[in-house]
Amino acid sequence: MLYTYRQLRGERYSRRTIDTLVAAGTLRRAGRFFASRSEDDVVVEALRRGLRPTCLTAAEHHGLWIPPGSGTHVHGRRRVDVPDSYVGHGWHRVWPEDLPVASPALLIEHAARCLDPLDVGILADSALRQGRLHESQLDVIRGAVPRPVRRVLTRASASAESGTESKVRLYFQLRNIPVRAQVEIPGVGRVDLLVGRRWIVELDSRAHHTGESGYEYDRERDGCALQLGYFTTRLTHTMVFGQWGQTQTRLAQITASRQHLLPPERWIRSRRA
Template identity: 30%
Template sequence: MMDIEDWVRRHGRIAHSSDLIRAGATTYGIRTAIASGPLMRVRRDWIALPDCDPELLLAARSGARLTCLTAAQRLGLWVAGDAATHLSLPAHASRHNIPTDAVAHWAVGPVAVSGPWLTEPLENVLVQVAECQPFESAVVVLDSALRLKKITAGHLERIATRSRRFRAARAAATAFSDSGIETIPRLRLARIGIALRQQVVIDDHPVDGIIGDRLILQIDGYGPHSSAEQRRRDLRQDARLTLMGYTVLRFDYAQIVGNWAYVESTILAAMAQGLHLAA
């Protein structure tokens, strides 16, 4: 006889009853497993263990799917935005099912989903991010999806949607940013007419960005989780580039996110001195 509790535990600690039945369980067996504990029924068709993922449990209880920044973060994408749980709900869903601290998405994505899923497909997630978040935050997510090869540029381009916000974010997205703090300078400099080329290889090493011919921007990700050796490698590369005639400006996360005015004014001051021009 099928061990239903073990099957649910091995399949993410939450499962739809239809999947259990396809795997060999019976309706009677599911009822018996729930009655004997610790399995519990969520709404009508979801069966879960008490220690299952709380976000998936919330989606099941709400008759919804995880989407937008919540789903993007679960996919390992770089996100910048609110910490609320984003839920995609069908048009007929009751608003009373939505938790007060959740963000509801009612729009239908480009992929028509009708099945026991608790997370929206990637295509829908990216479109819903663009519809929900500011332009910059949306491009950060799309850049990350391309960089991590969650989606190809061709696939992204072929997503059929009427969303103008998504099409604008898609046009600005590239696969060259290792993280969101590399996307942000590119977008903010482009807004004032400065082109930042990313991942240009100089002296057999890629630089985070270069303006003109000689002004290099390096984004310092050094922090509590980075090694001292990585920091030394960064400084050695800066020294090599300086000796080759480049000007290197290095900025960290706090400066880019929290003090952009300083970053921008420093770059403009360097350009005013012609440090971006060929010798």
């Protein structure tokens, strides 16, 4: 947590009490602000340098889903040096917000000129899902960002359950390929994405589906889906982020076949014929 001096005094902390908490390490000075012991050292160090965390650094601070990235992303004042290891996002005369770390709305606006548009969409989906961003704020952001990012943000949704799901869903939507998220299919259960009429796309995170029981369960579901006329593609975190070029090619090949547009029952009849 981060606090201003005014906030601490508003909580009836005296100046002496604040100094005592700092001396004990319960609070840490972070430039003109105070940080709790649990606050990320990256954020504290940036504030000590007179910089304002934004983009991916601010997103992690707020607990949003974040695509892979490196460096500490900051906004600064013109006379404040930005280390080479940091990612600078420009300069400001007066920071536009009360708290020193960019809000979800502001960090998304900054990310629009730093990240791939699909990665900006991941941040927007996460902020909407967590209730940290409202549709009215998103409307304002759409009017201030480059067109490729605006196309993504127009399709932002609070329904996504992971960053991998957001990225793949947006990939299909930007190509006008029919896709629905979190669809309940009788006899199969809820699936991450249903593309067209019969193509199930499941997004396996690094934390799930890795054990033997999970592997067996997933394959059993895939078999049930196939019997009902669906086919399944499973994408891992690495395939969506580390091997995205190869994954796009694979997805494009499947959509080019148009097999996803065939109704499941029609596919079953064709197999019986």
